[in-house]
Structure formats: structure tokens, C-alpha cells
Amino acid sequence: MTAVIGVAAGDALHAASAEGAPGRPHAALKQEYLDAVVAQGAAPLVITPDAAAAAAAVTARIDGLLLVGGADVDPARYGETPLNDSVSPGPARDALELALLASVQTRGLPILSICRGHQLLNVSRGGTLWQDLPAQRPDALRHGQCGPPDADGHEVRVAPGSLLHRIVGAERLAANSFHHQSVRRLGRGLQASAWSADGMVEALEDPAQRFVLGVQWHPEELLARPPHRALFQAFVHEAERRTTG
Ligand SMILES: [Mn+2]
Numbered sequence: 001m002t003a004v005i006g007v008a009a010g011d012a013l014h015a016a017s018a019e020g021a022p023g024r025p026h027a028a029l030k031q032e033y034l035d036a037v038v039a040q041g042a043a044p045l046v047i048t049p050d051a052a053a054a055a056a057a058v059t060a061r062i063d064g065l066l067l068v069g070g071a072d073v074d075p076a077r078y079g080e081t082p083l084n085d086s087v088s089p090g091p092a093r094d095a096l097e098l099a100l101l102a103s104v105q106t107r108g109l110p111i112l113s114i115c116r117g118h119q120l121l122n123v124s125r126g127g128t129l130w131q132d133l134p135a136q137r138p139d140a141l142r143h144g145q146c147g148p149p150d151a152d153g154h155e156v157r158v159a160p161g162s163l164l165h166r167i168v169g170a171e172r173l174a175a176n177s178f179h180h181q182s183v184r185r186l187g188r189g190l191q192a193s194a195w196s197a198d199g200m201v202e203a204l205e206d207p208a209q210r211f212v213l214g215v216q217w218h219p220e221e222l223l224a225r226p227p228h229r230a231l232f233q234a235f236v237h238e239a240e241r242r243t244t245g
Helices: 031-038 049-059 091-107 116-124 163-168 226-243
Strands: 004-008 010-012 026-028 043-047 064-067 111-114 154-158 172-175 191-195 201-205 212-215
Touching: 004 031, 004 049, 004 091, 004 226, 010 091, 031 043, 031 226, 043 049, 049 091, 064 091, 064 116, 064 226, 091 111, 091 116, 111 116, 111 226, 116 201, 116 212, 154 163, 154 201, 163 191, 163 201, 163 212, 163 226, 212 226
Parallel strands: 004 043, 004 064, 064 111, 111 212
Antiparallel strands: 010 026, 154 172, 154 191, 191 201, 201 212
């Protein structure tokens, strides 16, 4: 059966459309995320940031959850205050996505979380983040790459035997990199499954679950490359298993 993938949207305050003047709030989601789901034969269900109170009802109607990139997680969620002006929290999204993660994990549904989603997954388990790598880790690689989104940013090393390794079938992977924050202390029950050369956690997973995976890079921009497309293939395949019980 066709799997229904819940995709949590962000908001764009300055979007213009035929329905309203620029400056009015719009729910927003980069098309590539939806295309990546549809290309695997699944149906995306877009979840808007104001749906936090309905997270359990939404969860009952989906077979997998995709969390995507966007604004920074509010540092208050891990007991800190914003380090500097580069930190731009999106509190409404935090509330929605934390509620979704809680109810989805109760049902044991597959979770693929990307960039901000990867960081939020870590925070949801009590983990912390580097709020601003250029300020806090000037020794780190350049993780905010220039150039097109499908250009190589840096390589990642994949942990042998991890879920990620089984999916991509390689111990080294060229990835893109568009983040100024990064996982710092890992959350409960999570293991790192990929690192950049400077030791930053570029992927994490919960080995006690069938499919709870976060990646710091943007595979939705790299669908022409089999290892990155395979992330969506494996995720949707796992969601399809849920539809047949
Ligand atoms: Mn990176």
C-alpha cells in the first residue's frame, strides 16, 4: 500500500502569493523534500507549525515522519540562551516537531530527520548543540558551504554496521553542508553513525529502533546520487511495511 509520509513544514513570513500580500505568514516547505518522497511512490502529508496540539491525531494517520531543515532549535530547549545574533530560533516549529517525535516514537514509526530535524531529534532526547560553529569551534571545517546545493561540501565517514552504513553501502560519502550549528552532546539512546573529518556528528540513529535516523547534510538535493537517494528509498520502504502491518 502507498505509505503516507508526514512532512513538517516551516513558515515563511515574507512569501508573496496570489492569495495575499507579501509579509503575510505562509506555511513553507522546499519542494525537493516533497519530490524526494513522491519519487519513492509515497504520498506526503504536509503538517503545518500550528498543528502541535493535534500531533497525536496526525500521527495516527501517517506511516513515517520526515523532519526537514530550517530555523535553529530554540536554545532554551537544551537549557541555554542564544549565543549570538546568528542564532534564529523557530519556537512554533519546535513545539510541533517535538510533539510529533514523541507520538511517532510511541508508535514505532520510521523517522528520517534532515539538518535542523537531525539537530531537533538530538535535542528531543536531552542532547545539546553547538549553537554557532564559527564562534564556538573555529577549528572546525567550513560547514556552511558556498555554491549550489548539490555541490560537495565535505566528506563524511560512516560507522560500519550502522543503519546508515547498511543503507548507503559505503564507509565514505561525499556530502553537502549548509549548517552553522551541530550536534554537541548526544541525546539518550542515540549513536553517532557518521562524522566529518573534524569530528562533527553528521548522522545519528537509535540502534534500539528499526528506523530512527538523522543526517546533518541535505540528501534531498543529491537525489541523482544513489547513496543519497537510498536514504529516501529505505525510509519509504520501512514506512510501507507499516501499512501492511
Ligand atoms: Mn557538515
